[in-house]
Amino acid sequence: MPDFHSLSLPINGALFTVGALLVWFAGTKLSKYVDLFADRTGIGQAFAGALLLGGATSLPELATTLTASYSDAVEMAGTNLLGGVVMQVAVLAVIDAFIVRGQPLTLFSPKSSLLMVGIMLILLVALATAAISSGEVFSIAGIGAWPVGLFAAYVLSLWVIYRYEGNPRWEPRGEIAQPPETARDLKDAHQAAYREVSTRKLVCYFAIASMLVLIGGFIVAKTASVIADQSGIGQGFIGATLVALATSLPEVSTTYSAVRFGAYSMAVANILGTNGLEIALFLPAEIAYRDGPIFDAMQPSAAFLGSMGIIVTSLYLWGILERRDKQVFGMGIDSLAVLLVYAGGMAIYWTL
Template sequence: MIWISFIIAAIVVVYAAIKLNEYGDQISRQTAMSGAMVGGLLIAGATSLPELTTSVTAVYVDNVDIAVGNMVGSNVFNVLILAAVDLYYRKQQAFNQLESRQHIPSILFGIALTVTIIIAMLVDNSITLFNIGIEMFILVGLYILSVKLFEEEEPDEDVIVDEKRMSTRKVIQFFIMSAVTVLIAGSVLSITGDLIAEQTGINSSFVGSVLIAASTSLPELVAVIAAYKLANYAIAAGSILGSNLFNLLLLAFTDAFYQTGPILQGVSTSIITTATLSLGMMIILLFILMRQAKTSMIRYTLPAILIVIIYLGVSYMTF
């Protein structure tokens, strides 16, 4: 019964998050937001809502490994999604068609945020402010700095006006309804995940970093595949990189709900391993964007294959 509830909650989260993505895209088109802001902020924020609800709920059921592992594991799974989809559409060599300068800053900020949380996990007796780890304030500061990059983007000049489209007000209403659905289903996902860990004896770190993280990252998978089909590779990369930044920002909100102390101080070593995996995968992704555009198919696909192999290996170790 618990597994059935978990699967149903996962399906509802995915469906509602997909709708969030669709309505977010309509809002962006009807308000002339720039492409970078669409992928990096609006869509990324919408598809990251499941991670927020599951992690906050995990705090209330006192399962820190699921709370933090869900966020960090989702970042790992997001990069895996981008690598796997790009391997499937390898003939397009999508990464070679990206404007690297538009995406490298997001990766660098992602690396900086990930290094910050790894250090916080390793250091004992973290400095606290209002019972929140000082590292969380650093995360918020770095995220705000990254957002400034999106603000510098020029908005699209053309606004899509279509009488058949819903009004912006109605789209926003449906967006909010989808968000509420995500909040409810995400909470059920976290609670059932905690029960699965208790009843089966499966490591909570594995449940949070792999099972729940994979479930809450499925909306990103749908968004990336849709972007690839439209050959809009900038949106695909931007939504993943923006979602990873947003997930790490949400750790600060999660810590605010955790009253025992800095939340990163209570995680198991498996979460540190997952965070280190995330860091390594982003470094490989950075290499992919910085390499020369012209390359053979074997050399093009090798870094993405490496990402998939590393993920499978570390996930097995965590289990």
């Protein structure tokens, strides 16, 4: 493994850019493959986005979390996970502002299953915030009860989402807005381009793209961590901002790609599902960190990031439920609220 600390800041910056481009390229492919797989198998876009796409795009977070925890940079590992939850919801707001045209993003996502995904995410983040506030209850062989409980809650949430999407108990009323014509045309062209590709080949393509995301995400995360050390900025704030942004690049690229070809529900489910997996990654972080329970080593200020994650997720659930068609500065009111909360919250977190 190369020693990035021995390299200069400009070289690490160049490597960061190369890794980011690799993550972006492979990430845009992932959303297309998952969308095709969901259509062919009938498993549902919300579930596919939450499990398959969310899992693949979380590979950089897994690599970063394991590396940071094993290197005793446990504060960076924890704030990267919680900061990533807030960062990735803000990604939806940015995409709503610059990519979606004509109507807010949440107007194009009239699926009750997305509300279930969001509710499960709020539950997981609330549990993680409680773990930070209370500290570890007990541990066996260095593995605490909280990380195991969080992972179990994540697995349970997947089962709940899958069962609900297969038999939703209610459907939205009123106008069901359709994606812009260009997005439908793009998706139809994409379906036609892969019509002759078998499902087995799609799975292979998905695995290759996932590996490229992992490699690129590892480079991005490692160089971002070194850049943080070389700049002298605190581990916690860098973990919640720069490293969280670096490891969120797959979500940015896949969500951008999904929105471009009209898979709006998958785009939202990708972000919300990935955020749920972020919380589950506290278990591998606990296993990699051998100096005691991870929640005992984290600063209480990390709970503030968890609270921000609950707030921004709640704002998007409000948008999905209400489905307003009004825009402010080219985005939905919910997206504007998310960006304001993110900017204000990170300013407060800087002072903690």
